[in-house]
Amino acid sequence: MPAEEALPRGNDDTFVIQEHHARRLHWDVRFEREGVLVSFAVPKGLPPLPDTPRLAVHTEDHPLEYATFEGTIPAGEYGGGVMKIWDRGHYETLHWGDHKVEVVLHGSRVRGKYVFVNRHSAEEQRDWIVRRVDPPQRKDFAALPVFVQPMLPRKGGLPPDDDGWAYEFLWEGERAQVRVEGGRIEVRHADGHEITDLYPELKGLGEELGATEVLLDGELIAMDDGRPSPDALRRRTEAPDARSAKRLVSSAPVLYLPFDVLHLDGRSQLDQPYSRRRQRLRKLHLEGESWRVPQHYVGGGADVLAAALDNGLTGVTAKRLDSEYEPGKRSANWRVVKRRR
Structure with missing residues (x-):
């Protein structure tokens, strides 16, 4: 995604996903909310299929200006590595609470309903689960097989x-x-x-x-x-x-x-x-x-x-x-x- 295109400003309804090649590759999913970017680090990215939950780590809030960042964070600094904008757009809020966030994403790449859920104690509140609620974006989308018998x-x-x-x-x-x-x-x-x-x-x-x-x-x-x-x-x-x-x-x-x-x-x-x-x-x-x-x-x-x-x-x-x-x-x-x- 072009870095010069700013995140579309709205009323708590814009999001950005940044592919982050830090010590371990992950995707930072950030929602504009009450003047900050509420952020989740998703190690394997948002799931394309329903009923395939993935880990989403709730990280600290980031300033809104961070939504347009693409570049290299120096080694040794927090999050050191290459970051690029992978997707952005608007989102609809269906539920926003301390233990559940349910949204509909309208991005260039990702579209559909997702729910972030935390059922842990206060000491484990960073570890959430994200899953897709809607069917796959493409009707013909097929799950990635584990193995195929070789020809x-x-x-x-x-x-x-x-x-x-x-x-x-x-x-x-x-x-x-x-x-x-x-x-x-x-x-x-x-x-x-x-x-x-x-x-x-x-x-x-x-x-x-x-x-x-x-x-x-x-x-x-x-x-x-x-x-x-x-x-x-x-x-x-x-x-x-x-x-x-x-x-x-x-x-x-x-x-x-x-x-x-x-x-x-x-x-x-x-x-x-x-x-x-x-x-x-x-x-x-x-x-x-x-x-x-x-x-x-x-x-x-x-x-x-x-x-x-x-x-x-x-x-x-x-x-x-x-x-x-x-x-x-x-x-x-x-x-x-x-x-x-």
Whole structure:
């Protein structure tokens, strides 16, 4: 949201939401009320679905001028980090009390009825719960799945209809899905069990995506001398616990290569063609130190395979441009192509 646009002044009926990359990412929801901004820090942002309550910490009131702030709070100061305006607009008050605030938001991004509730004692009055009362803003909004059974390739040769296929290098890594919700990540192995604590260097991926809610499919690799190293990766996958994994981050860092997007901001992508899923994945701009969208090449399969082999890789994965994502299926629409030279 443009910083130069001031919060619309009203009669206790304006609000602003600021995305705050402090020590932990959160969203500051602030309501103009009796000359101040009544503020809640919501760690995962306002819930898009009803009956999915989230924590909302009631913080100190802020001056009205704070509603237009965007910028960097110096490290070491209270709330140090980058803050940007995520949404703003007007709100209707349905109830405003010491233990319950019920409002209808009319923002650029968020619209609908929300209730903030505190049922704790006076000593715990900072911890509230916020939930959405209305149905989702979009009728077709679908909840973000925890996990989708991975689509698997078959073995085969280069397809004859080359122009209808895309080619990705075969990294021989560890298949993994990353789920991002409210700036927090969950990492799951191809069999569905959670392995988040074993890869602490991926935590920043959630903060980079912010309010974007997505389920990614990809693979984890570890590099040695510029090439994927099965031995280095094995050190990470066999780490017995989170503490051991944390110690290995510097000596055997992993790189996550997301090659597909399965769900994005309330919409399943499974029925979309590979070419469109890839386009949407690229628009997420995932280029961090520990994650990177791998290149794909449309057509020219023989040249891509030759380049893979020249660089010490074992082959390529060919994927039909018009293919949907087929959960749990070993499909002819994806094929692993290897060739000895």
